[in-house]
Amino acid sequence: MKELIDTHLKNYINDPKPIDTEKVYTYESVESLKYFVHCFYESLRIEPPTVASGGIYTQDETLPCGLKVKKGDFMAINIQSIQNDRNEWFSPEKFIPERFDTNSPYYKRPDGKKRNPLSCNPFFGGKRICLGKTFAETVAKFVVPALLSRFNFEFVDQDYITGAKEKPKVNLGMDEDPVVLLKLTRVNLKKYL
Numbered sequence: 001m002k003e004l005i006d007t008h009l010k011n012y013i014n015d016p017k018p019i020d021t022e023k024v025y026t027y028e029s030v031e032s033l034k035y036f037v038h039c040f041y042e043s044l045r046i047e048p049p050t051v052a053s054g055g056i057y058t059q060d061e062t063l064p065c066g067l068k069v070k071k072g073d074f075m076a077i078n079i080q081s082i083q084n085d086r087n088e089w090f091s092p093e094k095f096i097p098e099r100f101d102t103n104s105p106y107y108k109r110p111d112g113k114k115r116n117p118l119s120c121n122p123f124f125g126g127k128r129i130c131l132g133k134t135f136a137e138t139v140a141k142f143v144v145p146a147l148l149s150r151f152n153f154e155f156v157d158q159d160y161i162t163g164a165k166e167k168p169k170v171n172l173g174m175d176e177d178p179v180v181l182l183k184l185t186r187v188n189l190k191k192y193l
């Protein structure tokens with residue numbers, strides 16, 4: 001990922017110094033960060049910020065599965081569980097961005113069949129789709145490469161790197177925010193020149 005961004009930056013820098021961020025990060029240039037988009041979606045799949053939708057039925061209804069729901073019933077879609085379904089995803093607990101690459105074998109279900117189009121829905125869908133979806137997708141393509149090109153990020157607690165400890169999950173439904181300390185060091189921008 002870091003190498004990809006480094007290459008990307010080098011391709012866009014012709015001037016000796018300083019880095020002209022307006023030239024590097026244009027709408028067109030970030031569009032070429034395909035692997036970044038796979039990483040973005042894999043992050044949202046494995047650890048969705050919105051773990052479940054919310055919703056109240058406004059009329060009596062029979063769902064396609066036969067379940068009858070009444071007006072006023074509360075029903076939530078468990079986004080976290082859907083996105084970690086073993087029938088749809090190879091080793092769902094592993095971070096594998098290639099799952100979103102149409103050329104990768106991970107793009108398919110473990111049984112080799114096509115994945116259900118609703119198996120990854122971090123922004124929900126239909127009439128209830130997130131209003132900020134395109135905004136969030138676009139902003140991430142600018143902010144994450146900008147940060148990664150300037151800083152190295154390291155977990156302070158080495159156990160998260162060795163796998164001895166599992167990083168606490170972070171999402172909107174939490175009562176307390178877990179503390180995960182990161183050490184930031186500046187990247188020497190001269191390497192791009």
Ligand code: HEM
Nearest residue numbers: 049050052053054122123124128129130131132133135136
């Ligand atoms: C990675 C970032 C984001 C994720 C994963 C996300 C996810 C979601 C989800 C799952 C819902 C549906 C909830 C439900 O119906 O129960 C939702 C709704 C919504 N989101 Fe986001 N969201 C993100 C960023 C944003 C941003 C940046 C904005 C605003 C700029 C935004 C504004 C909204 C609004 C207004 C709704 C309600 C839409 C409606 O009910 O018509 N979201 N979001």
